[in-house]
Amino acid sequence: MSNEIHPRFAFINNLVGWEGQVNTTHIVSKFQLSRQAASNVLKQYREQYPTYLQYNTSEKAYIATKHFDNAFTLAGTANSFSQYLAAIAYADDGVSRLQPSTVLEVEAPLRNINPIQVRPILRAIREQLQIDIGYISLSSPNYLDRIIQPHALIFDGLRWHVRAYCNKNNDFRDFTLSRFNGEAAFEGKATHFAADDEKWNTIVDVVIEADPRFNPEQKHIIEQDFQMTHGQKVIPTRAALVNYLLRRLHIDSYKNTPEEQQIVLTRASRQAITPYLPKPA
Template sequence: MRWGTEQRLEFIEFRAFWEGGIRRGDITDRFGVSVPQASNDLALYQKLEPNNLRYDASEKRYVPTVEFTPRFMKPNADRYLIQLKAIADHVIGLDETWITIAPQVDAMPVPTRRIDPVMLKRFIAVIRSKKSVEVYYQSMSGKRPEALWRRITPHAFGHDGLRWHVRAYCHLDNKFKDFILSRCRDLRNEDITEADANADRNWTSFFDVVLGPNPALTPSQRDTVSSDYDMRDGEVIIPVRYALLYYFEKRLRLDVVGEHDKPTEKPIIIKNWEEFCQARQAAAL
Protein backbone atom coordinates (compact mmCIF):
# COMPACT_ATOMS: atom_id res chain seq x y z
CA MET A 1 0.00 0.00 0.00
CA ARG A 2 1.30 3.45 -0.91
CA TRP A 3 2.27 5.78 1.91
CA GLY A 4 -0.18 8.48 0.80
CA THR A 5 -3.07 6.02 0.76
CA GLU A 6 -2.16 4.61 4.17
CA GLN A 7 -1.93 8.12 5.61
CA ARG A 8 -5.44 8.95 4.36
CA LEU A 9 -6.76 5.70 5.88
CA GLU A 10 -5.13 6.67 9.18
CA PHE A 11 -6.81 10.08 8.86
CA ILE A 12 -10.18 8.37 8.41
CA GLU A 13 -9.66 6.50 11.66
CA PHE A 14 -8.44 9.60 13.48
CA ARG A 15 -11.55 11.57 12.57
CA ALA A 16 -13.81 8.62 13.34
CA PHE A 17 -12.23 8.04 16.75
CA TRP A 18 -11.61 11.61 17.96
CA GLU A 19 -14.24 13.58 16.02
CA GLY A 20 -17.02 11.00 15.90
CA GLY A 21 -17.22 10.75 12.12
CA ILE A 22 -15.83 11.73 8.72
CA ARG A 23 -17.08 13.09 5.39
CA ARG A 24 -15.56 12.89 1.95
CA GLY A 25 -15.00 16.63 2.12
CA ASP A 26 -12.75 16.18 5.16
CA ILE A 27 -10.40 14.07 3.03
CA THR A 28 -10.45 16.40 0.01
CA ASP A 29 -9.86 19.47 2.19
CA ARG A 30 -7.00 17.93 4.13
CA PHE A 31 -5.11 16.17 1.35
CA GLY A 32 -6.15 18.09 -1.75
CA VAL A 33 -7.40 14.96 -3.53
CA SER A 34 -10.44 14.73 -5.78
CA VAL A 35 -13.92 13.75 -4.60
CA PRO A 36 -13.71 10.41 -6.49
CA GLN A 37 -10.37 9.69 -4.76
CA ALA A 38 -11.90 10.43 -1.36
CA SER A 39 -14.78 8.09 -2.18
CA ASN A 40 -12.28 5.42 -3.19
CA ASP A 41 -10.43 5.87 0.10
CA LEU A 42 -13.62 5.38 2.11
CA ALA A 43 -14.58 2.39 -0.01
CA LEU A 44 -11.13 0.87 0.47
CA TYR A 45 -11.31 1.41 4.20
CA GLN A 46 -14.72 -0.27 4.42
CA LYS A 47 -13.40 -3.17 2.38
CA LEU A 48 -10.44 -3.60 4.74
CA GLU A 49 -12.43 -3.00 7.94
CA PRO A 50 -16.11 -3.64 7.13
CA ASN A 51 -17.23 -3.54 10.76
CA ASN A 52 -15.67 -0.20 11.72
CA LEU A 53 -17.79 2.43 9.95
CA ARG A 54 -21.40 2.92 8.96
CA TYR A 55 -23.00 5.71 6.98
CA ASP A 56 -25.35 7.92 9.00
CA ALA A 57 -27.81 9.53 6.59
CA SER A 58 -28.99 12.08 9.17
CA GLU A 59 -25.45 13.35 9.80
CA LYS A 60 -24.39 12.75 6.19
CA ARG A 61 -21.10 11.26 7.27
CA TYR A 62 -19.48 7.97 8.19
CA VAL A 63 -19.51 7.30 11.91
CA PRO A 64 -17.79 4.58 14.00
CA THR A 65 -19.71 1.50 14.94
CA VAL A 66 -19.75 0.09 18.45
CA GLU A 67 -17.24 -2.53 17.20
CA PHE A 68 -14.84 0.15 15.89
CA THR A 69 -11.25 -0.96 16.37
CA PRO A 70 -8.49 1.21 14.81
CA ARG A 71 -6.13 -0.56 12.46
CA PHE A 72 -3.99 2.24 11.02
CA MET A 73 -3.62 4.40 14.13
CA LYS A 74 -3.10 3.79 17.81
CA PRO A 75 -5.21 6.18 19.92
CA ASN A 76 -2.80 8.17 22.05
CA ALA A 77 -4.17 10.59 24.63
CA ASP A 78 -0.76 12.16 25.31
CA ARG A 79 -0.23 12.92 21.61
CA TYR A 80 -3.67 14.52 21.32
CA LEU A 81 -3.19 16.64 24.44
CA ILE A 82 0.32 17.68 23.37
CA GLN A 83 -1.18 19.00 20.14
CA LEU A 84 -3.82 20.92 22.10
CA LYS A 85 -1.08 22.44 24.27
CA ALA A 86 0.98 23.35 21.20
CA ILE A 87 -2.09 25.12 19.77
CA ALA A 88 -2.66 26.95 23.07
CA ASP A 89 1.02 27.97 23.17
CA HIS A 90 0.78 29.25 19.56
CA VAL A 91 3.51 26.85 18.50
CA ILE A 92 1.33 25.34 15.77
CA GLY A 93 -2.00 26.21 14.21
CA LEU A 94 -5.15 24.11 14.24
CA ASP A 95 -4.73 23.55 10.50
CA GLU A 96 -1.41 21.81 11.19
CA THR A 97 -3.22 19.04 13.03
CA TRP A 98 -5.99 16.60 12.11
CA ILE A 99 -8.27 18.09 14.77
CA THR A 100 -11.44 19.69 13.38
CA ILE A 101 -12.48 21.94 16.26
CA ALA A 102 -10.18 22.16 19.25
CA PRO A 103 -11.90 22.30 22.64
CA GLN A 104 -11.02 25.25 24.80
CA VAL A 105 -7.63 24.71 26.32
CA ASP A 106 -4.99 26.77 28.08
CA ALA A 107 -1.73 26.04 29.81
CA MET A 108 0.11 27.69 32.66
CA PRO A 109 2.19 30.40 31.02
CA VAL A 110 5.90 29.82 31.51
CA PRO A 111 8.41 32.49 30.43
CA THR A 112 10.16 31.08 27.39
CA ARG A 113 13.86 31.42 26.68
CA ARG A 114 14.65 32.82 23.27
CA ILE A 115 16.65 30.40 21.15
CA ASP A 116 18.06 31.74 17.90
CA PRO A 117 17.05 29.30 15.13
CA VAL A 118 20.29 30.05 13.26
CA MET A 119 22.28 29.16 16.38
CA LEU A 120 20.32 25.93 16.76
CA LYS A 121 20.91 25.10 13.09
CA ARG A 122 24.66 25.61 13.52
CA PHE A 123 24.75 23.38 16.60
CA ILE A 124 22.90 20.65 14.70
CA ALA A 125 25.47 20.87 11.91
CA VAL A 126 28.38 20.66 14.36
CA ILE A 127 26.85 17.62 16.09
CA ARG A 128 26.30 15.89 12.76
CA SER A 129 29.89 16.56 11.69
CA LYS A 130 31.20 15.33 15.08
CA LYS A 131 33.42 18.37 15.43
CA SER A 132 34.25 20.78 18.22
CA VAL A 133 33.39 24.47 18.16
CA GLU A 134 34.07 27.59 20.19
CA VAL A 135 30.98 28.98 21.87
CA TYR A 136 30.61 32.44 23.40
CA TYR A 137 28.80 31.42 26.56
CA GLN A 138 27.47 33.29 29.56
CA SER A 139 27.73 31.18 32.70
CA MET A 140 25.84 32.07 35.89
CA SER A 141 28.54 30.70 38.19
CA GLY A 142 30.55 33.01 40.41
CA LYS A 143 33.69 31.40 39.05
CA ARG A 144 33.12 32.86 35.57
CA PRO A 145 30.83 35.90 35.87
CA GLU A 146 31.65 37.22 32.40
CA ALA A 147 30.83 35.65 29.05
CA LEU A 148 33.83 34.00 27.39
CA TRP A 149 34.79 31.89 24.42
CA ARG A 150 35.25 28.22 25.27
CA ARG A 151 35.69 25.16 23.10
CA ILE A 152 33.13 22.40 23.39
CA THR A 153 32.28 19.23 21.50
CA PRO A 154 28.47 18.99 21.45
CA HIS A 155 26.78 15.66 20.86
CA ALA A 156 23.15 15.91 22.03
CA PHE A 157 20.31 18.13 23.22
CA GLY A 158 18.50 17.69 26.52
CA HIS A 159 15.40 19.28 28.04
CA ASP A 160 14.96 19.64 31.78
CA GLY A 161 11.25 20.43 31.69
CA LEU A 162 11.81 24.17 31.31
CA ARG A 163 15.04 24.73 29.36
CA TRP A 164 16.91 23.24 26.44
CA HIS A 165 20.55 22.29 26.96
CA VAL A 166 23.39 21.33 24.70
CA ARG A 167 25.17 18.28 26.05
CA ALA A 168 28.86 18.64 25.26
CA TYR A 169 32.42 17.93 26.30
CA CYS A 170 33.90 21.12 27.72
CA HIS A 171 37.56 21.46 26.76
CA LEU A 172 37.97 24.17 29.41
CA ASP A 173 36.79 22.06 32.35
CA ASN A 174 37.76 18.74 30.73
CA LYS A 175 34.43 17.03 31.34
CA PHE A 176 30.97 16.57 29.85
CA LYS A 177 28.52 19.28 30.89
CA ASP A 178 25.19 20.91 30.05
CA PHE A 179 25.15 24.32 28.37
CA ILE A 180 21.86 26.21 28.36
CA LEU A 181 21.07 26.78 24.71
CA SER A 182 19.66 30.29 25.14
CA ARG A 183 22.93 31.43 26.79
CA CYS A 184 25.03 30.45 23.79
CA ARG A 185 25.56 33.80 22.08
CA ASP A 186 27.77 32.88 19.15
CA LEU A 187 29.80 30.07 17.56
CA ARG A 188 33.09 30.10 15.71
CA ASN A 189 36.11 28.04 14.66
CA GLU A 190 34.87 24.53 14.09
CA ASP A 191 37.63 21.96 14.33
CA ILE A 192 38.27 18.24 14.56
CA THR A 193 38.09 16.76 18.04
CA GLU A 194 39.27 13.76 19.98
CA ALA A 195 36.32 13.95 22.39
CA ASP A 196 34.14 10.85 22.05
CA ALA A 197 30.42 11.13 22.79
CA ASN A 198 30.40 7.49 23.87
CA ALA A 199 32.66 8.46 26.76
CA ASP A 200 29.84 10.54 28.24
CA ARG A 201 28.71 7.82 30.63
CA ASN A 202 26.24 10.09 32.40
CA TRP A 203 24.44 10.49 29.07
CA THR A 204 24.63 6.92 27.82
CA SER A 205 23.82 5.28 31.18
CA PHE A 206 20.38 5.11 32.79
CA PHE A 207 19.24 4.76 36.38
CA ASP A 208 15.90 3.09 37.10
CA VAL A 209 13.94 5.42 39.37
CA VAL A 210 11.25 3.51 41.26
CA LEU A 211 8.24 5.71 42.02
CA GLY A 212 5.38 4.83 44.33
CA PRO A 213 2.43 6.51 46.06
CA ASN A 214 3.19 8.55 49.16
CA PRO A 215 2.55 6.15 52.08
CA ALA A 216 1.03 9.05 54.05
CA LEU A 217 -1.97 9.05 51.69
CA THR A 218 -5.12 7.11 52.44
CA PRO A 219 -5.50 3.67 50.81
CA SER A 220 -8.05 5.08 48.37
CA GLN A 221 -5.75 7.98 47.49
CA ARG A 222 -2.82 5.60 46.99
CA ASP A 223 -4.93 3.50 44.64
CA THR A 224 -5.79 6.62 42.66
CA VAL A 225 -2.14 7.66 42.42
CA SER A 226 -1.24 4.16 41.25
CA SER A 227 -3.85 4.48 38.51
CA ASP A 228 -2.69 8.03 37.63
CA TYR A 229 0.84 6.87 36.95
CA ASP A 230 -0.08 3.45 35.54
CA MET A 231 1.72 1.68 38.37
CA ARG A 232 1.87 -2.07 38.80
CA ASP A 233 1.87 -3.46 42.35
CA GLY A 234 2.22 0.06 43.71
CA GLU A 235 5.23 1.19 41.72
CA VAL A 236 6.43 2.29 38.32
CA ILE A 237 10.00 2.24 37.03
CA ILE A 238 11.21 5.30 35.09
CA PRO A 239 14.60 4.94 33.34
CA VAL A 240 16.38 8.31 33.59
CA ARG A 241 19.76 9.26 32.15
CA TYR A 242 22.26 9.96 34.90
CA ALA A 243 22.78 13.39 33.34
CA LEU A 244 19.08 14.20 33.90
CA LEU A 245 18.62 12.87 37.44
CA TYR A 246 19.11 16.29 39.03
CA TYR A 247 16.44 17.85 36.80
CA PHE A 248 14.10 14.88 37.28
CA GLU A 249 14.16 15.37 41.04
CA LYS A 250 13.66 19.14 40.80
CA ARG A 251 10.82 19.11 38.28
CA LEU A 252 8.78 16.55 40.22
CA ARG A 253 9.61 18.36 43.49
CA LEU A 254 10.87 15.10 44.90
CA ASP A 255 13.66 16.96 46.68
CA VAL A 256 11.24 18.83 48.95
CA VAL A 257 11.50 17.80 52.59
CA GLY A 258 8.38 15.86 53.60
CA GLU A 259 7.10 18.22 56.26
CA HIS A 260 7.08 21.14 53.83
CA ASP A 261 4.17 19.67 51.89
CA LYS A 262 0.93 17.92 52.66
CA PRO A 263 0.89 14.32 51.38
CA THR A 264 -1.69 15.32 48.77
CA GLU A 265 0.76 17.90 47.41
CA LYS A 266 3.48 15.28 47.09
CA PRO A 267 1.54 12.22 45.92
CA ILE A 268 4.56 10.23 44.72
CA ILE A 269 7.88 9.35 46.31
CA ILE A 270 11.11 7.71 45.15
CA LYS A 271 11.05 4.23 46.66
CA ASN A 272 14.75 3.54 46.00
CA TRP A 273 15.73 6.88 47.52
CA GLU A 274 19.18 5.92 48.85
CA GLU A 275 20.25 4.40 45.52
CA PHE A 276 18.84 7.44 43.74
CA CYS A 277 20.89 9.83 45.90
CA GLN A 278 24.04 7.80 45.25
CA ALA A 279 23.41 7.86 41.50
CA ARG A 280 22.69 11.60 41.50
CA GLN A 281 25.88 12.31 43.44
CA ALA A 282 27.89 10.08 41.12
CA ALA A 283 26.52 12.00 38.14
CA ALA A 284 27.61 15.30 39.70
CA LEU A 285 31.26 14.26 40.00
Protein backbone atom coordinates in the same frame (compact mmCIF):
# COMPACT_ATOMS: atom_id res chain seq x y z
CA MET B 1 -0.85 0.13 15.47
CA SER B 2 1.72 2.28 13.72
CA ASN B 3 1.37 5.98 12.84
CA GLU B 4 4.39 5.76 10.53
CA ILE B 5 2.66 3.92 7.67
CA HIS B 6 1.04 7.01 6.24
CA PRO B 7 0.68 10.59 7.58
CA ARG B 8 -3.03 10.47 6.81
CA PHE B 9 -3.38 7.19 8.67
CA ALA B 10 -1.65 8.82 11.65
CA PHE B 11 -4.25 11.59 11.56
CA ILE B 12 -7.07 9.03 11.42
CA ASN B 13 -5.57 7.10 14.34
CA ASN B 14 -5.33 10.21 16.50
CA LEU B 15 -8.76 11.55 15.59
CA VAL B 16 -10.54 8.22 16.08
CA GLY B 17 -8.52 7.49 19.20
CA TRP B 18 -9.53 10.70 20.97
CA GLU B 19 -12.91 11.56 19.38
CA GLY B 20 -14.08 8.03 18.61
CA GLN B 21 -15.01 8.65 14.99
CA VAL B 22 -13.92 9.96 11.60
CA ASN B 23 -15.68 10.80 8.34
CA THR B 24 -14.78 11.99 4.85
CA THR B 25 -15.22 15.65 5.81
CA HIS B 26 -12.44 15.33 8.37
CA ILE B 27 -10.01 14.12 5.69
CA VAL B 28 -11.18 16.73 3.16
CA SER B 29 -10.74 19.62 5.61
CA LYS B 30 -7.44 18.46 7.04
CA PHE B 31 -5.61 17.63 3.82
CA GLN B 32 -7.50 19.81 1.30
CA LEU B 33 -8.54 16.79 -0.77
CA SER B 34 -11.54 16.17 -2.96
CA ARG B 35 -14.29 14.06 -1.41
CA GLN B 36 -13.40 11.20 -3.74
CA ALA B 37 -9.74 11.34 -2.73
CA ALA B 38 -10.70 11.50 0.95
CA SER B 39 -13.00 8.50 0.49
CA ASN B 40 -10.09 6.60 -1.04
CA VAL B 41 -7.92 7.40 1.99
CA LEU B 42 -10.56 5.96 4.30
CA LYS B 43 -10.98 2.96 1.99
CA GLN B 44 -7.23 2.28 2.07
CA TYR B 45 -7.22 2.61 5.85
CA ARG B 46 -10.11 0.16 6.22
CA GLU B 47 -8.41 -2.30 3.86
CA GLN B 48 -5.27 -2.20 5.98
CA TYR B 49 -7.16 -2.29 9.29
CA PRO B 50 -10.43 -4.10 8.47
CA THR B 51 -11.51 -4.54 12.09
CA TYR B 52 -10.84 -1.03 13.38
CA LEU B 53 -13.79 0.99 12.04
CA GLN B 54 -17.50 0.39 11.64
CA TYR B 55 -19.81 2.73 9.74
CA ASN B 56 -22.64 4.27 11.75
CA THR B 57 -25.48 5.56 9.57
CA SER B 58 -26.99 7.84 12.22
CA GLU B 59 -23.63 9.51 12.90
CA LYS B 60 -22.64 9.39 9.22
CA ALA B 61 -19.16 8.49 10.36
CA TYR B 62 -16.88 5.54 10.96
CA ILE B 63 -16.87 4.63 14.66
CA ALA B 64 -14.02 3.04 16.61
CA THR B 65 -14.49 -0.66 17.32
CA LYS B 66 -13.20 -2.54 20.35
CA HIS B 67 -10.37 -3.83 18.15
CA PHE B 68 -9.30 -0.25 17.47
CA ASP B 69 -9.57 0.76 21.12
CA ASN B 70 -7.49 -2.21 22.23
CA ALA B 71 -4.78 -1.50 19.67
CA PHE B 72 -4.77 2.24 20.42
CA THR B 73 -4.45 1.61 24.16
CA LEU B 74 -1.65 -0.92 23.70
CA ALA B 75 0.24 1.50 21.45
CA GLY B 76 0.42 4.02 24.30
CA THR B 77 -1.46 7.31 24.30
CA ALA B 78 0.67 9.71 26.34
CA ASN B 79 2.27 11.36 23.31
CA SER B 80 -0.61 10.87 20.88
CA PHE B 81 -2.85 13.32 22.77
CA SER B 82 -0.36 16.09 22.00
CA GLN B 83 -0.25 14.89 18.40
CA TYR B 84 -4.05 14.95 18.27
CA LEU B 85 -4.19 18.51 19.61
CA ALA B 86 -1.54 19.59 17.12
CA ALA B 87 -3.50 17.96 14.28
CA ILE B 88 -6.76 19.76 15.03
CA ALA B 89 -4.99 23.04 15.82
CA TYR B 90 -3.73 23.31 12.25
CA ALA B 91 -6.85 21.96 10.61
CA ASP B 92 -9.54 23.96 8.85
CA ASP B 93 -13.02 24.30 10.31
CA GLY B 94 -14.94 21.04 10.26
CA VAL B 95 -12.16 18.69 11.29
CA SER B 96 -13.21 18.66 14.91
CA ARG B 97 -16.06 19.97 17.01
CA LEU B 98 -13.49 21.30 19.45
CA GLN B 99 -12.87 25.03 19.23
CA PRO B 100 -9.47 26.60 19.99
CA SER B 101 -10.82 28.17 23.20
CA THR B 102 -11.79 24.77 24.62
CA VAL B 103 -8.25 23.33 24.63
CA LEU B 104 -5.71 25.58 26.29
CA GLU B 105 -2.14 25.10 27.44
CA VAL B 106 -0.49 27.13 30.17
CA GLU B 107 2.52 28.67 28.51
CA ALA B 108 5.66 29.39 30.49
CA PRO B 109 8.18 31.97 29.29
CA LEU B 110 10.80 30.08 27.33
CA ARG B 111 14.43 31.15 27.43
CA ASN B 112 15.57 33.37 24.60
CA ILE B 113 17.34 31.37 21.90
CA ASN B 114 19.24 33.14 19.14
CA PRO B 115 19.06 31.10 15.92
CA ILE B 116 22.38 32.58 14.78
CA GLN B 117 24.02 31.06 17.86
CA VAL B 118 22.25 27.74 17.45
CA ARG B 119 23.27 27.12 13.83
CA PRO B 120 26.95 26.35 14.48
CA ILE B 121 26.02 24.10 17.41
CA LEU B 122 23.64 22.13 15.21
CA ARG B 123 26.35 21.86 12.58
CA ALA B 124 28.82 20.63 15.20
CA ILE B 125 26.33 17.93 16.23
CA ARG B 126 25.61 16.89 12.64
CA GLU B 127 29.23 16.80 11.51
CA GLN B 128 30.78 15.73 14.86
CA LEU B 129 32.95 18.81 15.28
CA GLN B 130 34.55 20.65 18.15
CA ILE B 131 33.35 24.22 18.54
CA ASP B 132 34.82 27.23 20.35
CA ILE B 133 32.01 29.53 21.52
CA GLY B 134 31.30 32.03 24.29
CA TYR B 135 29.29 30.77 27.27
CA ILE B 136 28.00 32.50 30.40
CA SER B 137 27.08 30.73 33.64
CA LEU B 138 25.96 31.70 37.13
CA SER B 139 29.44 30.99 38.42
CA SER B 140 31.08 32.96 35.57
CA PRO B 141 28.86 35.98 34.79
CA ASN B 142 31.14 37.12 31.96
CA TYR B 143 31.20 35.29 28.65
CA LEU B 144 34.15 32.92 28.47
CA ASP B 145 35.24 30.87 25.48
CA ARG B 146 34.48 27.18 25.81
CA ILE B 147 35.54 24.43 23.47
CA ILE B 148 32.83 21.80 23.51
CA GLN B 149 31.99 18.70 21.51
CA PRO B 150 28.16 18.54 21.38
CA HIS B 151 26.21 15.41 20.54
CA ALA B 152 22.58 16.08 21.54
CA LEU B 153 19.93 18.68 22.32
CA ILE B 154 17.61 18.27 25.33
CA PHE B 155 14.33 20.05 26.12
CA ASP B 156 13.40 19.90 29.80
CA GLY B 157 9.96 21.48 29.44
CA LEU B 158 11.14 25.05 29.97
CA ARG B 159 14.48 25.42 28.26
CA TRP B 160 16.86 23.75 25.80
CA HIS B 161 20.20 22.26 26.78
CA VAL B 162 23.19 21.04 24.81
CA ARG B 163 24.79 17.77 25.90
CA ALA B 164 28.49 18.04 25.11
CA TYR B 165 31.98 17.07 26.12
CA CYS B 166 33.67 20.06 27.75
CA ASN B 167 37.38 20.30 26.96
CA LYS B 168 37.94 22.55 29.97
CA ASN B 169 36.43 20.15 32.51
CA ASN B 170 37.34 16.95 30.65
CA ASP B 171 33.83 15.62 31.12
CA PHE B 172 30.40 15.46 29.49
CA ARG B 173 28.12 18.23 30.73
CA ASP B 174 24.88 20.05 29.95
CA PHE B 175 24.95 23.64 28.71
CA THR B 176 21.91 25.92 28.61
CA LEU B 177 21.36 26.76 24.95
CA SER B 178 20.28 30.37 25.61
CA ARG B 179 23.58 31.16 27.37
CA PHE B 180 25.81 30.82 24.31
CA ASN B 181 26.98 34.03 22.68
CA GLY B 182 29.66 35.47 20.42
CA GLU B 183 31.34 34.23 17.27
CA ALA B 184 31.71 30.48 16.98
CA ALA B 185 34.80 28.85 15.52
CA PHE B 186 35.19 25.21 14.59
CA GLU B 187 38.22 23.44 16.04
CA GLY B 188 38.39 20.33 13.92
CA LYS B 189 36.81 16.92 14.33
CA ALA B 190 35.38 15.81 17.67
CA THR B 191 37.32 13.30 19.72
CA HIS B 192 34.55 12.46 22.19
CA PHE B 193 31.17 11.16 21.04
CA ALA B 194 27.78 10.09 22.37
CA ALA B 195 29.05 6.52 22.65
CA ASP B 196 31.66 7.77 25.13
CA ASP B 197 29.12 9.57 27.34
CA GLU B 198 28.58 7.08 30.18
CA LYS B 199 25.63 8.89 31.81
CA TRP B 200 23.98 9.35 28.42
CA ASN B 201 24.18 5.64 27.70
CA THR B 202 23.23 4.47 31.20
CA ILE B 203 19.50 3.79 31.54
CA VAL B 204 18.05 3.88 35.04
CA ASP B 205 14.52 3.20 36.24
CA VAL B 206 12.85 6.14 37.95
CA VAL B 207 10.07 4.52 39.98
CA ILE B 208 7.27 6.62 41.45
CA GLU B 209 4.40 5.81 43.79
CA ALA B 210 1.62 7.72 45.51
CA ASP B 211 2.63 9.75 48.55
CA PRO B 212 2.39 7.30 51.49
CA ARG B 213 0.66 10.00 53.57
CA PHE B 214 -2.51 9.50 51.48
CA ASN B 215 -5.24 7.11 52.59
CA PRO B 216 -5.92 4.04 50.37
CA GLU B 217 -8.73 5.74 48.44
CA GLN B 218 -6.59 8.77 47.68
CA LYS B 219 -3.66 6.58 46.68
CA HIS B 220 -5.90 4.77 44.20
CA ILE B 221 -6.80 8.08 42.54
CA ILE B 222 -3.13 9.01 42.14
CA GLU B 223 -2.29 5.53 40.85
CA GLN B 224 -4.95 5.91 38.17
CA ASP B 225 -3.71 9.40 37.24
CA PHE B 226 -0.20 8.12 36.61
CA GLN B 227 -1.18 4.74 35.12
CA MET B 228 0.59 2.83 37.86
CA THR B 229 0.73 -0.95 38.01
CA HIS B 230 0.74 -2.57 41.44
CA GLY B 231 1.07 0.90 42.96
CA GLN B 232 4.14 1.94 40.98
CA LYS B 233 5.11 3.54 37.68
CA VAL B 234 8.48 2.68 36.17
CA ILE B 235 10.01 5.34 33.87
CA PRO B 236 13.23 4.24 32.11
CA THR B 237 15.43 7.34 31.76
CA ARG B 238 18.92 8.24 30.66
CA ALA B 239 21.01 8.86 33.78
CA ALA B 240 22.06 12.22 32.34
CA LEU B 241 18.41 13.32 32.23
CA VAL B 242 17.21 12.08 35.62
CA ASN B 243 17.30 15.49 37.27
CA TYR B 244 15.23 17.03 34.48
CA LEU B 245 12.62 14.31 34.87
CA LEU B 246 12.38 14.87 38.63
CA ARG B 247 11.82 18.57 38.03
CA ARG B 248 9.19 17.84 35.40
CA LEU B 249 7.38 15.56 37.85
CA HIS B 250 7.81 18.13 40.66
CA ILE B 251 9.51 15.60 42.90
CA ASP B 252 12.92 17.26 43.03
CA SER B 253 11.96 18.54 46.50
CA TYR B 254 9.69 17.26 49.28
CA LYS B 255 6.42 19.14 49.86
CA ASN B 256 4.76 19.76 53.21
CA THR B 257 1.44 18.10 52.37
CA PRO B 258 0.53 14.99 50.35
CA GLU B 259 -1.88 17.09 48.26
CA GLU B 260 1.07 19.22 47.12
CA GLN B 261 3.41 16.23 46.74
CA GLN B 262 1.07 13.62 45.21
CA ILE B 263 3.89 11.31 44.06
CA VAL B 264 7.27 10.32 45.48
CA LEU B 265 10.20 8.19 44.44
CA THR B 266 10.32 4.72 45.92
CA ARG B 267 13.15 4.30 48.40
CA ALA B 268 14.98 1.84 46.14
CA SER B 269 14.68 4.19 43.17
CA ARG B 270 15.97 7.13 45.18
CA GLN B 271 19.03 5.12 46.17
CA ALA B 272 19.61 3.94 42.59
CA ILE B 273 19.52 7.40 41.01
CA THR B 274 21.33 9.34 43.76
CA PRO B 275 24.75 8.97 42.02
CA TYR B 276 23.30 10.81 39.01
CA LEU B 277 21.79 13.77 40.89
CA PRO B 278 23.57 17.13 41.30
CA LYS B 279 25.74 17.30 44.39
CA PRO B 280 24.46 19.64 47.14
CA ALA B 281 26.29 22.98 47.19
